[in-house]
Amino acid sequence: MEVLKKITSEDIGGKIENLGFSEDWTITLEMFPEVNVHLAFTYFGDEFGDGITAEFKCYFSGERAQLVPGEDSITYVDIIFDFIERIIRNKEPFEQSYDQKSELMEKVLIQRTEPFNLLKDSDIKDLAVFLGAIVRKTANRWQIKKEVFPEVFVELEIDENSKLDINYSGRALSKKIGSYHIEFLGIFLINHILRYITLKNIDTELPDICYIMFSRYFTKLNGWKHNLM
Numbered sequence: 684m685e686v687l688k689k690i691t692s693e694d695i696g697g698k699i700e701n702l703g704f705s706e707d708w709t710i711t712l713e714m715f716p717e718v719n720v721h722l723a724f725t726y727f728g729d730e731f732g733d734g735i736t737a738e739f740k741c742y743f744s745g746e747r748a749q750l751v752p753g754e755d756s757i758t759y760v761d762i763i764f765d766f767i768e769r770i771i772r773n774k775e776p777f778e779q780s781y782d783q784k785s786e787l788m789e790k791v792l793i794q795r796t797e798p799f800n801l802l803k804d805s806d807i808k809d810l811a812v813f814l815g816a817i818v819r820k821t822a823n824r825w826q827i828k829k830e831v832f833p834e835v836f837v838e839l840e841i842d843e844n845s846k847l848d849i850n851y852s853g854r855a856l857s858k859k860i861g862s863y864h865i866e867f868l869g870i871f872l873i874n875h876i877l878r879y880i881t882l883k884n885i886d887t888e889l890p891d892i893c894y895i896m897f898s899r900y901f902t903k904l905n906g907w908k909h910n911l912m
Contacts, residue, residue, distance in 0.1 A: 690770050695763065696712065702721060709742075714751070716745075717745035717747040718756075719743065720742075722741060749898060751875075751898060762868070766832075775857070776860055778862045781862045781865070795874075800845050809879075810827075813879045814872065816829035824841060827839040834859075837850075838852060839869075878897060881894065881896065
């Protein structure tokens with residue numbers, strides 16, 4: 684348990700707690716402010732070792748948890764499990780091409796650029812709080828930097844032509860997470876920015892890409908027709 688507590692606090696930036704669901708322990712992480720992930724472990728072993736001996740259950744909490752679709756939150760959980768397993772086994776990430784973009788990332792950057800035109804100077808503070816990130820705005824570009832794990836950062840930049848770019852940095856980057864998985868964390872950050880933009884412009888007709896960033900529950904709640912087709 685001491686090793687697990689150390690990994691949870693120092694490597695993934697979470698905490699060990701008990702939710703009161705009869706679990707042995709739970710790892711709680713903040714994906715974004717008010718979007719929390721709980722990995723609850725319960726042991727069912729007996730002296731004979733028959734049948735299921737243990738299980739994990741995933742829970743989600745926070746006022747904004749309902750905004751995030753299951754595809755994002757469950758992929759995040761998968762990344763966390765992979766992360767913990769590698770640390771326990773003392774294995775470095777296999778993919779370390781941090782300065783290269785996959786075809787998926789190239790497509791994401793093109794598809795999701797247009798709504799960033801709607802960001803205003805007045806959004807700086809609110810966006811920073813919504814993301815749990817550092818947000819800066821100069822005369823001709825936006826810079827957004829989020830610590831996704833301790834000493835592991837995703838950095839977004841939007842230039843004067845609204846071109847979106849992404850980079851990764853941090854002292855622990857190559858030790859903690861591979862380039863394949865950190866790309867997903869970058870995509871999750873971009874997706875959450877689009878959720879912010881959509882909620883700030885709720886009465887404006889936005890590009891379709893904005894609305895598909897949300898969970899089906901939230902989409903149905905708002906009656907967004909093009910997502911119900």
